[in-house]
Amino acid sequence: MMTLVIGGAASGKSEFAEALVLKAGNHPRYYIATMQPFDDECRARIRRHREMRAKKQFETVECFVNLAEVTLPKKGVVLLECMSNLAANELYSPDGAGDDTVASIQRGICRLKSQCEELIIVSNEVFSGGSCYEGDTLRYLRVLADVNRMLAKEADAVYEVVCGCPVCHKGKGRTE
Structure with a gap:
């Protein structure tokens, strides 16, 4: 089972995704963290997020690029957060996939799905904040849009979280 959870900044998407993991049963819980530690902030x-997740029995796996190289110790439930960071890392990091970002992420998702019972992916909805972008911002938005569309197509369930309220766009809508 693969679920995509998408939403704007501070929409409640991460909390909703974590709740889905906790409802998935008594399986090992993996959190694939994609945020690169560029500075002290x-x-x-x-560090704060690791401490919060540890209380929920998540094992954190850091993956900034090359998702296909992740190997999980055993099958479990995976929360990948955040696809927006992974897409940017793949697009702009010297170690990333560059122009092959969408295909690289798709390969990684395929491999990850084969290693887990359930995969829950969090991504950002960044497309309604404006309409006039140029240069690299527009390039990034196009890549993220392609990634989000690919994920939505492959997902069994797709949720959009708006103001803390999950809206199911695809699948049976398991929210309780």
């Missing part, structure tokens, strides 16, 4: 945020 990022490192503090990562």
Whole structure:
């Protein structure tokens, strides 16, 4: 089972995705973290998030690029957060896939799905904040849109979280 959870900044998407993981049963829980620790603020945020997830029995796996190289110790439930970071890392990092970002992420998702019971992916909805972008911002938005469409097509369930309210766009809508 693969679920895509999408939403704007501070929409409640991460909390909803974590709740889906906790409802998935008594399986090992993996959190694939994609945020690179560029500065002290990022490192503090990562440390805080690790502590919060540890209380929920998540094992954190860091993956900034090359998702297809992730190997999980055993099958379980995977929360990948956040696809928006992974797409940017793949697009702009010297170690990333560059122009092959969408295909690289698709290969990684395929491999990850083969290693888990359930995969829950969080991504950002960044497309309604404006209409006039140029240069690399427009390039990034196009890549993320392609990734989100690919994920939605492959997903068994797709949720959009708006103001803390999950709206099911695809699948049976398991929210309780």
